[in-house]
Amino acid sequence: MELEKMTLETANTKTGFSKLQAYAKLMGPAWLAIALNIGGATVANAGAVASKTGFTYLWAILPQVFVIWIVCILFVRMTLQTGHGPVSLAREYLGEWAAWITGVSIFIVNTVFHAIQYALIGNIMSTLFGVTPKIGTIIGFVFVLAVVLNPAKGEKSVKIIQQCLRWMVWLLLGSFILILFIVPIDWAGALKGFIPTFKGTSQELVLLSGLMGAAIAINVPALAAYGAKQNKWGSERKSLSVFELTYTNFMLVFVQFAVIIATASVLFPQGIVVTGAGTMAATFEPFAGRASVVLLSLGLLGSVLSTMVSQCLVSGYIITDLLKWDADLTSNRFKISELVVTLFGLSAPLLGWNAFAISSYGSGFNLTFFPIVTILFLIIANKKEVMGELKASGRLNTSVIIAVLLSLLATGNYWVNILK
Numbered sequence: 001m002e003l004e005k006m007t008l009e010t011a012n013t014k015t016g017f018s019k020l021q022a023y024a025k026l027m028g029p030a031w032l033a034i035a036l037n038i039g040g041a042t043v044a045n046a047g048a049v050a051s052k053t054g055f056t057y058l059w060a061i062l063p064q065v066f067v068i069w070i071v072c073i074l075f076v077r078m079t080l081q082t083g084h085g086p087v088s089l090a091r092e093y094l095g096e097w098a099a100w101i102t103g104v105s106i107f108i109v110n111t112v113f114h115a116i117q118y119a120l121i122g123n124i125m126s127t128l129f130g131v132t133p134k135i136g137t138i139i140g141f142v143f144v145l146a147v148v149l150n151p152a153k154g155e156k157s158v159k160i161i162q163q164c165l166r167w168m169v170w171l172l173l174g175s176f177i178l179i180l181f182i183v184p185i186d187w188a189g190a191l192k193g194f195i196p197t198f199k200g201t202s203q204e205l206v207l208l209s210g211l212m213g214a215a216i217a218i219n220v221p222a223l224a225a226y227g228a229k230q231n232k233w234g235s236e237r238k239s240l241s242v243f244e245l246t247y248t249n250f251m252l253v254f255v256q257f258a259v260i261i262a263t264a265s266v267l268f269p270q271g272i273v274v275t276g277a278g279t280m281a282a283t284f285e286p287f288a289g290r291a292s293v294v295l296l297s298l299g300l301l302g303s304v305l306s307t308m309v310s311q312c313l314v315s316g317y318i319i320t321d322l323l324k325w326d327a328d329l330t331s332n333r334f335k336i337s338e339l340v341v342t343l344f345g346l347s348a349p350l351l352g353w354n355a356f357a358i359s360s361y362g363s364g365f366n367l368t369f370f371p372i373v374t375i376l377f378l379i380i381a382n383k384k385e386v387m388g389e390l391k392a393s394g395r396l397n398t399s400v401i402i403a404v405l406l407s408l409l410a411t412g413n414y415w416v417n418i419l420k
Helices: 002-013 016-026 029-037 040-053 058-082 086-093 096-129 133-148 155-182 187-192 202-215 219-230 235-266 277-282 290-322 332-350 355-381 384-390 394-418
Strands: none
Touching: 002 016, 002 235, 016 235, 029 058, 029 155, 029 219, 029 235, 029 290, 040 096, 040 202, 040 235, 040 290, 058 086, 058 202, 058 219, 058 235, 058 355, 058 384, 058 394, 086 096, 086 219, 086 290, 086 355, 096 133, 096 219, 096 290, 096 332, 096 355, 133 290, 133 332, 155 235, 155 290, 187 235, 202 355, 202 394, 219 235, 219 290, 235 384, 290 332, 355 384, 355 394
């Protein structure tokens, strides 16, 4: 721990680009959160929107990522100061009712999108290896079991998981960036996509909310906070935390841009609508060859597997926190708590539920719960007796309020159009 502190102190003495390089070597908890967010559902929603509407909603990526970025900063900042995870934080400073609203909201969102990951991995395995989607789903389940039931799992294991998730995220980003150099891209159309518009049919506007809600998920800032707590980060790491959350959310921007630009350039003009993650990869074959299918499928596989691992961690942290158990990753209690979400998630595709087809509805859950929990935490962040010198500033308050308003706008758009 002393060596780690010295490394942080050394990084803080540097300036400019050298300091950013030093901070990059110290990154950790943010990889858990971004692996959750650069997941199969986010990528699949981006592909579905682009195949249906082209570049129309490319502009939505920037406000979407701003919302999740600033709320992640809020959540982690509070954990750095108090040492509490989100559920304990709500319980300690607002009451038991707030703890259960927070925990149940995060668990529901996490579970809905975990089911979607199982449907996606079945589709991807079918595209890559020709197995049935149900067999692909079972392969995903075996992978999750291997990670969750790892007998050596502990603090060291979490750091290994963080490193593995880092490479999975880079694999996804690299695969889609390479595709931009393989397929013909309509750059003029892409530039027009940065002009905001809410034009579209009700179905298209629901897809827009699906795109927004896939990334604006309340389980993401929750995992970022729990990761910081697990790594024993304190208030001295505030600047490092902001850096790593900014760094990883830039990756979220680039991944979604790459997916939308490639899909809108290639599939949209052909009238090909994406109906699955592996299916999306396969539709590129006539235009870019089999290699592109393998490349995209591997990237998507990495994103789904990394998301599944992160979602299990969320389940473990939330359930143990709600029940006031210690978050000991080596304990049977924690491992069983992790598997709870998997049992829900696995049942959906095995019972024939096409989770991909309703991923935009899952985004509706995200959008509905996100502003509720965020407002609760903004109230705590403004308590001087809780936050001390890290009490929310005017700039942070303004940014979070803007984020809440943007999420409410997306939520309203979703419910108005889904009920038509």
